[in-house]
Amino acid sequence: MNFKQIEKKWQGRWAESGIYKADIKSKKALENKHYVLEMFAYPSGATLHWGHYFNYMLSDSYARFRGMAKNQNIEPSKQTADLKSQTNKTTTSKTPADAPTADLKNQTTKTTTSKTQPNTTAELKSQSNKLTTSKTPADAPSVFHPMGFDSFGLPAENYAIKNNVHPRVTTNRNIELAKKQIDEMGLSIDWEYEIITSEPDYYKWTQWLFLQLYKHNLAYRKEAPVNWCESCATVLANEQVVSGACERCESDVSKKNLTQWFFKITDYAEELLTGLDDKKYNLDWPEKTKLMQRNWIGKSEGVELEFKVCLVDSGDSGDSGTGSAKETKAVRATNSSAQTIKVFTTRIDTITGVNALILAPEHEMVAGLVSEKQKAEVVKYLEQTAKLSEIDRQDTSKEKTGVFIGAYALNPYNNIRVPIYIADYILAGYGTGAVMSVPEQDERDKAFAKKFNLSVPKVESVDTSKLGVKKINYRLRDWLVSRQRYWGTPIPIVYCDLCGIVPLSEKDLPVLLPDDVEFKAGTNPLENSDTFKNTTCPKCKKSAKRETDTLDTFVCSSWYFLRYPSAKNNKAPFCKTLTNKLLPVDVYVGGAEHAVMHLLYARFITKALRDMGHLNFGEPFKRLIHQGIILGSDGNKMSKSKNNFIPPQILLDKYGADVFRLNLMFAYDFTVGGAVAESGLSAMSKFLEKIERLVNMVADVAETNTADKVGAKASTVTDKAAEKELNFERHRVIDAVTKDIPNFAFNTSIARMFEIINTINKHKDKVSAGLLKDTVTDLVVMLAPLTPHFAEEMWERLQVNQAKGGARQTKGGTKQAKSSKQQSKDLGSEIWDKKNSVHAQTFPLADKAALVKDETELAVQVNNKIKGKIIVSTSATKEEIKQSALALVAPEIKEADVKNVIVIPNRLVNIVV
């Protein structure tokens, strides 16, 4: 089969017919919606990565399935690590509000209690029709599945510097390229809702977002030591610094004092933490990702207390800097000053073990406290520290360093005088930037005390309940959002000599990126653009300067999921009513690398907008799934330098999009990934060709319309047992696949399909053509989400042949017979109606009646060793099962020796002797 050819054909028809147009406006659609979202791509010049294909193709299959499958009270099993213990407790109560009631259960009991078991296909069919029509299951939801591009960012600008091409040019070119590749995948995307973050009609609203945050005191400007990446020539947020190095270019990051814009994410620290486990949201996220966010937020509860600074007369013997044990003990409070140093500790109970106060070198009081004698040494240390890269400073293996500053403080509990040091292992940004050193209890303080030969006072058990004030500290810092680069969203702020910092008003947006700029390494083009920089103050109309920094691209992606439904709206960032109905996102799929960046920012922005009254929900992503990583054929991470890099589109070109997608589904656990193996692709080609042969076989029957049998042995008498078994397998597979796909368990879904193929081949000569055709038809419809083009082609083949031969077969209750008008359209095929698409069909519904077996096979064990098998009626009582099991082992086992018999219906019998 020429997969590439049929893919082209169907992609063309889909585009012409507008089959993927999303319905998100009708009342009905909004009442039963399902928002499926994949993290959008950065359009780099290179082709898309394996991760994109893996994510987009499989998420698309999920979305397609959701749009086809009725009766979706089949909810995904939760992915949390502690799931197993939870499941038993919660599943019964966890029926989603919009899910249909447990009709099926009632139906099943109804049919099983009725004594007459169906014997022929016709009976089976009529019964299944009754079942499915008597109570109509809920309709499949209206699926919203948009796509866009995260198109601001450094690579385009760096390329501009090197090759003198404007970032807009390369970006647009790259978007075209990426879109072409996405279209080749055959995704069910409605491009009407496309978002491109570097377009003014999008970044205008990113600027709006900035102004909202500014208005609500969540955006502010301050001077602070910030992370500076020399090679990217810009500052970075804490989240973008990975072990002291730049997340993007991996070069060392240093600290620089700069005035920068921050978003006050710390205001939401507590809610960002509690929201992860809040029953109200019931987030279905990987436990690992939740944990990473928890750790990143880093809540710790303790006490903040003040140490009075103790002035020292010059010539005081304590000014030696050693602050040895005997000395400190001897000196009690005599001459305390008004100054105090605040300290945060989680171990206030160790207050009696304090031997020193240690401040961060950057602590603001250092300059004021340092004694004349120590000044030179302190200055030298400060210089040394400033020179260290973050990577060196954070190296825990290096020896502790520090210096005595020539001042003392008084322990507020017992007034014992302790020396004050500065040391680079104390972080300026955490707590108060000062700690009480307790060497007996703290490893780091112990190392410090050892290095400087300080005393190690004993920690005594004392009442510390009245000391200091209770305080909660978070590791999370405010989000540094300004970047000294061109290719980003301009910050809508003007600096006026008279009015100060002036935000633009909404009507003046967007602040457009100027085109008359020069791209040079190490400089911000906006800084050198006079037309951009020089403006007038919105308040006083006098000349003023624009902010030349742009926003971190993570700001663009922190709200894009809100924009999709309103992508074309030029009056507001998003339509409040629509967004409140369509969101939160039901399933969000993307890489785990965003666990503490994008995913945290998006949650923060959602909460902030909610508090401003723009949204009525507090968490943007209900369910989160991370796709695994596709590795090189050697099992290592793919990289061009390692020579194990296989570009995905080479294999896609060779095998076609459907086979390619199928291989991604079958060869890996979606959340794990694994090594690329081409053998898997040819296996998938064979799989589809097998199905094609089955389709041709049953399509022929309808065409000739002569016999009710298929195959060479057409004369064989229909075998009722075989029919029953095939029908059982058919519905067992439907049932399993319907449960597996919502869990992204595509590998086992395909395994079930292999099984039904095997069963069909085993029984094809013994069963009626009608059942055979229905089974193959179900298989084709089940395949529609997984191989959209191939299923379409097979579906057409089935329909066309059916039309030629006349519509003889009534469908197994899941598909509608077509009018003769529609059939003639099929045959003409010039105008293809999207209603005739396999994707417009309902996913087969498992007929529970067909899943009832008369007999089951049980294993019989004696002391856990398998001794044999028995076949018992499904209606047999435990006692009857026990008796037949004992009968089986009677030759070996004496009745008197039997201590216990455990009967597990449908599984096994264990006889304990």
Place this chain on the structure above:
RNA sequence: GCGGACGUGGCGGAAUGGCAGACGCACCAGACUUAGAAUCUGGCGGGAGACCGUGGGGGUUCAAGUCCCCCCGUCCGCACCA
């Protein structure tokens, strides 16, 4: 160092505490074929066998790949957060 996940045939991978290895790949044998390819059928953890087998050692249970404890290994995240 701290935290988390994982460890099952030659390979990818299946198994609500209940017959380990579903399904596929590779391999072997047979059918068809002059032959090959394709296709179809059968076999395929180890062992001649009793039996032994889910990284190793203990435990709970009638029953453990699955639950608990210790150890080893791999991967990931955080890393002086007081």
